[in-house]
Amino acid sequence: MIADGSTAEGAENRILVVDTRSSLDYIHGHIQDALNVPYDLTAQDGKPLYTNGRDKVSTTASDKMADSWMTHLLVNQLVNDFVSTYQDSTIIFYGDDRASDAVQIAQKIGYTHVSILQSSNYEEWLFKHPGMTEMYAPGxxxxxxxxxxxxxxxxxxxxxxxxxxxxxxxxxxxxxxxxxxxxxxxxxxxxxxxxxxxxxxxxxxxxxxxxxxxxxxxxxxxxxxxxxxxxxxxxxxxxxxxxxxxxxxxxxxxxxxxxxxxxxxxxxxxxxxxxxxxxxxxxxxxxxxxxxxxxxxxxxxxxxxxxxxxxxxxxxxxxxxxxxxxxxxxxxxxxxxxxxxxxxxxxxxxxxxxxxxxxxxxxxxxxxxxxxxx
Structure with a gap:
C-alpha cells in the first residue's frame, strides 16, 4: 500500500491513512503519508461533531457530511475545491485504541469505505516498519x-x-x-x-x-x-x-x-x-x-x-x-x-x-x- 505509492499525495484514488492520536504524538512520529485527524477533535460522547458554518461546533449543529469536523480536518490536509468531502475515498484509521472509535464516527457521518489498520497501534507499526515512518508534518x-x-x-x-x-x-x-x-x-x-x-x-x-x-x-x-x-x-x-x-x-x-x-x-x-x-x-x-x-x-x-x-x-x-x-x-x-x-x-x-x-x-x-x- 505505502510501498506502491497508493497513499502518497497525488496518487490516483489515493488511500487516506489517518492518525487519530494527538498532534503531539503525530509530530513525534507517524506512518508515512498519514494525515492527522485527532479523534478528540472529531467527536464528543461517541457522536460526531458538526459545525453550523458560523459560530458553533457541536454534535447537533448539523447532520451533513460536509459540516462534520472530521471532514473539515481531512479537507484541510488535502485539496479544498469547495465541493469535495472525500466521501468515496478509502480511509484507514490507526494510532491507538481510539482508532476503532474513529471508524464508527466516520460511518455515522456517512463514510463507507473505512477500516482500521490491522496493527492499529503506531508503536507496533514503528517496530515492524521503521522505514515507513516520518516525523513532524508534511513538507x-x-x-x-x-x-x-x-x-x-x-x-x-x-x-x-x-x-x-x-x-x-x-x-x-x-x-x-x-x-x-x-x-x-x-x-x-x-x-x-x-x-x-x-x-x-x-x-x-x-x-x-x-x-x-x-x-x-x-x-x-x-x-x-x-x-x-x-x-x-x-x-x-x-x-x-x-x-x-x-x-x-x-x-x-x-x-x-x-x-x-x-x-x-x-x-x-x-x-x-x-x-x-x-x-x-x-x-x-x-x-x-x-x-x-x-x-x-x-x-x-x-x-x-x-x-x-x-x-x-x-x-x-x-x-x-x-x-x-x-x-x-x-x-x-x-x-x-x-x-x-x-x-x-x-x-x-x-x-x-x-x-x-x-x-x-x-x-x-x-x-x-x-x-x-x-
Missing part, C-alpha cells in the same frame, strides 16, 4: 527545536503565475491545497492545521484575537483588528540563491492598482506599513473555511498568521472589496493589495523553494513553557 525538511524554527518545502504558484507574479494579492503564503492558493505566489507543502500544531510544539503560543474558535464575528467586528499573537518570521531560498531572503525583501510595497484616491496626475501621499506576521488564534476558523492561508498580507480571521501592520480597513482603503457572491469576476476581490511580489528575484512558475519559519520568542519564556498541541 518539513528540517527542524531546530532550540531556535524554534523549521524549514518546509514549497513551490512557486504554477496555475495563476501570470497574475500573482505581477499583481498584488491579499495572500502571502498558502498551503498548495487550500481553496485560495490560486491567489498567492508562494505555496507551502504543509497544511494549515499541521502548521500551527507544529509552531505550538516548538513553543509558540497559539492564541490570538482574530477569532474565537470558528467564530470571527461580523466584518464590523474584525475589519479594524490587528493580530496580537506571537510573531513568526518567514525566509525563502531556492536552488541558485546565495542565501535565505526575508519575506519583506521579496515584496515591494506601493499603491494598489485599485487605489481609489488615485488621480490622473498623482496618488495620495503613500505611507508604507511594512510586514509583521503574527499568530491570530485562527486554527479553528481556518479549518472551518479551509482557504489554505498560512500568512496573509492583511490582518485576517482565517490566516494562521497575518500582518499586524495592515488590517482590512487598509485593504478597503487600497481599493479592495469582499463580494465574490455578487461580483465573482471583480479583480478587486483578489488583486487590490499594496504588496507586490518581486517575482523576477524568485524562481519561475512551479519551481521548488524552501521556506524557513521561525518563532520570535517572547522575552522570559522558553519553548518548554508554552502550550502543546492537544
Amino acid at each position: 518539513v525538511v528540517s527542524m531546530d527545536e532550540l531556535s524554534g524554527s523549521f524549514v518546509v518545502s514549497g513551490l512557486v504558484n504554477n496555475v495563476n503565475y501570470e497574475n500573482v507574479s505581477i499583481r498584488a494579492t491579499h495572500h502571502g503564503i498558502t498551503y498548495k491545497g487550500g481553496a485560495l492558493s490560486r491567489n498567492s505566489l508562494i505555496w507551502a507543502n504543509i497544511p494549515p492545521f499541521c502548521f500551527l500544531e507544529l509552531l505550538t510544539y516548538l513553543g509558540a503560543d497559539p492564541k490570538g484575537n482574530m477569532a474565537k474558535g470558528i467564530d470571527s464575528g461580523d466584518m464590523a467586528d474584525w475589519k479594524s483588528k490587528y493580530p496580537d499573537g506571537q510573531r513568526v518570521d518567514y525566509e525563502l531560498t531556492w536552488d541558485g540563491a546565495d542565501r535565505y531572503y526575508h519575506l519583506d525583501e521579496l515584496f515591494d510595497e506601493k499603491p494598489s492598482e485599485f487605489d481609489t484616491t488615485a488621480t490622473t496626475t498623482s496618488r495620495r501621499d503613500f505611507t508604507t506599513l511594512g510586514m509583521e506576521p503574527r499568530i491570530g488564534g485562527t486554527r479553528d476558523s481556518n479549518v472551518l473555511w479551509n482557504p489554505g492561508c498560512l500568512y496573509c498580507h492583511y490582518a485576517c480571521v482565517c490566516g494562521i498568521t497575518s500582518n499586524a501592520k495592515a488590517n482590512e480597513d487598509t485593504w478597503f482603503d487600497d481599493g479592495g472589496i469582499y463580494d465574490i457572491i455578487h461580483f465573482p469576476n471583480d479583480d478587486r476581490n483578489y488583486y487590490a493589495s499594496r504588496y507586490y511580489a518581486q517575482a523576477d528575484r524568485m524562481p519561475g512558475a512551479g519551481k521548488k523553494i524552501l521556506i524557513r519559519v521561525k518563532i520570535i520568542k517572547l522575552r522570559g519564556r522558553s519553548p518548554c513553557s508554552q502550550a502543546r498541541p492537544k
